[in-house]
Amino acid sequence: MQYDVIVIGGSYAGMAATLQLIRARRTVLVIDAGERRNRFASHSHGFLGQDGVAPGEIVANARRQLEAYPTLTWLEGRAEAVTGQLDEFTVTTSNGGSHRARRILVATGVADQLPAVDGLAERWGKSVFHCPYCHGYELDQGRIGILGASQISIHQAELLTDWGDVTLLVNGAAELSQEARSALERRGVTIEDATIDRIDGHADVAMADGRLLRFTGLFAATRSSPASPFAEAMGCALEETPMGMQIRTDAENKTSVAGVFACGDVARAPHSVSLAVGNGAMAGVHIHRSLLWPEPVASTQVEGRNR
Structure with a gap:
């Protein structure tokens, strides 16, 4: 037919x-x-x-x-x-x-296409998200990490400050001008320039320098x-x-x-x-x-x- x-x-x-x-x-x-x-x-x-x-x-x-x-x-x-x-x-x-x-x-x-960070794919949709309107509220204003993926990550970090305490993990994926840094800081965003090694646990980010940063949830601009x-x-x-x-x-x-x-x-x-x-x-x-x-x-x- x-x-x-x-x-x-x-x-x-x-x-x-x-x-x-x-x-x-x-x-x-x-x-x-x-x-x-x-x-x-x-x-x-x-x-x-x-x-x-x-x-x-x-x-x-x-x-x-x-x-x-x-x-x-x-x-x-x-x-x-x-x-x-x-x-x-x-x-x-x-x-x-x-x-x-x-x-x-x-x-x-x-x-x-997910950012190339070890441990991200296994947590996609569970503790790593892309849409704050879909998943931000459930983080209950906790610590939120933004995994640097592109210049969009800067906008994502500014936006997510209404949902929690935000840290932008640049990870070499975005170039931050002084103007962008100042705008992020005015919004209360913490900027972390060190390289990410992997994601562990629920939403813990292991940095290449040995530090472990714990978050309630993570976001990535795919x-x-x-x-x-x-x-x-x-x-x-x-x-x-x-x-x-x-x-x-x-x-x-x-x-x-x-x-x-x-x-x-x-x-x-x-x-x-x-x-x-x-x-x-x-x-x-x-x-x-x-x-x-x-x-x-x-x-x-x-x-x-x-x-």
């Missing part, structure tokens, strides 16, 4: 878009590899109505609600290639399946990029943001390829569950309207592969 829409990525943004489409009685296939960006976190915060709920529980409940609609098909798997053009796309999956659709929505999310490369392979233009690369979209969630839309973290910054859900819901509305009132466009043939 030919679906109205194939949604690639069944996390928060993809599901929010899907809900709008199936409530409009459109046929939707969701292809999901089950790799949510916040899968490492035990609880989700800052999402109205779901504050403090485990991410896996939020996703499972949302999927149950979607599956109550008869026009939804959910496929657990990975999209491997997208080919075709407006109204005639084909998506092949890792199990060799082939599926056709009039529209494509890319909602794969992003992958985080750099992100689309979790799967097939959007770029299809010809979707990317753009650089302070947080990394994302798919370029317009106000209607359209990419540079006719009939291909994108939403959530892969297409919008800043990133959070709430913002992904809102953007996904709007993407669903825009896709539905494109099916009702298609715009005349030049034919665009798409070829691409995803690992």
Whole structure:
């Protein structure tokens, strides 16, 4: 069969878009590899109505609600290639399946490139975070360490002073002008210029000079990029943001390829569950309207592969 829409990525943004489409009685296939960006976190915060709920529980409940609609098909798997053009796309999956659709929505999310600090990856989402609005409150105004990753770390250190006693661990990752140092000091930020050796315990930072700095929690400004490369392979233009690369979209969630839309973290910054859900819901509305009132466009043939 030919679906109205194939949604690639069944996390928060993809599901929010899907809900709008199936409530409009459109046929939707969701292809999901089950790799949510916040899968490492035990609880989700800052999402109205779901504050403090485990991410896996939020996703499972949302999927149950979607599956109550008869026009939804959910496929657990990975999209491997997208080919075709407006109204005639084909998506092949890792199990060799082939599926056709009039529209494509890319909602794969992003992958985080973590700072190269020993012990960080094992604590990501548990005691090392990236979003103060999602995790700052639970630190109860304790000692917060900012792991230097880029110039964004300076902004992150200033911002987090509303959540606790902040130390910026520069670690050679950012250049601090005297003006930046003065601004940080005015905000009460302690600046630590020594090199980090590793992270131990819950959130203890072992310095190269032998000192051990203990923190309630740590934050790191990661750099992100689309979790799967097939959007770029299809010809979707990317753009650089302070947080990394994302798919370029317009106000209607359209990419540079006719009939291909994108939403959530892969297409919008800043990133959070709430913002992904809102953007996904709007993407669903825009896709539905494109099916009702298609715009005349030049034919665009798409070829691409995803690992």
